Amino acid sequence: MTRHRLSDKAHRHDAAYQRAKQENYAARAVYKLEEIDKRFHILRQGARVLDLGCWPGSWIQYAGDRVTETGYVLGLDLKPVVLSFPAHVEHRVADVFEWTPGPDLPPFDVVLSDMAPHTTGDRHTDVVRSEGLAERALDIACMVLRPGGHCVAKVFQGGGFGELLKRFRASFQEARPYHAKNSRSTSTEQYLVGRGLKASATVRRP
Structure with a gap:
């Protein structure tokens, strides 16, 4: 597998960056997913995974390895991912606010989202966009x-966090926030982890 250079330009010398570089992952963010997966048992062999905001590609790298060739991983992002993947992993350029699943896609087992807004420097604006x-x-x-x-989704914690968590809890049998140890200590990011989608929460595809 050919993997792309690391994307974390501002943190080229931290330990997670160096580890990711040595292990041929596209970004240090892979260790957040690894941590969440080990804690909540999100991924398994043969699972079908949708990764939203997949650029630069470390999460689909990890997911592809976990589900093996018996599974399937689809990544979506506004930016193309410059990586080579095995046949059971693919990525498409798409805007998640415009994308809808086509009839060619059977149901997924897992949805991952490490999406983050283009930061403006205004904390309130960035938090609202993240939510x-x-x-x-x-x-x-x-x-x-x-x-x-x-489902695992990243969010910057702000005023709307409580309502968002409430929606997760209404949709899943189990839902909780999780602050990854591999997140930087100054970060307000949380991961909302929902396990066991309720049948009542499923939405008919358009």
């Missing part, structure tokens, strides 16, 4: 997941 991305990830999860499926 909008997490809400969209949940909306897509309810469209594409089979009942019992799982």
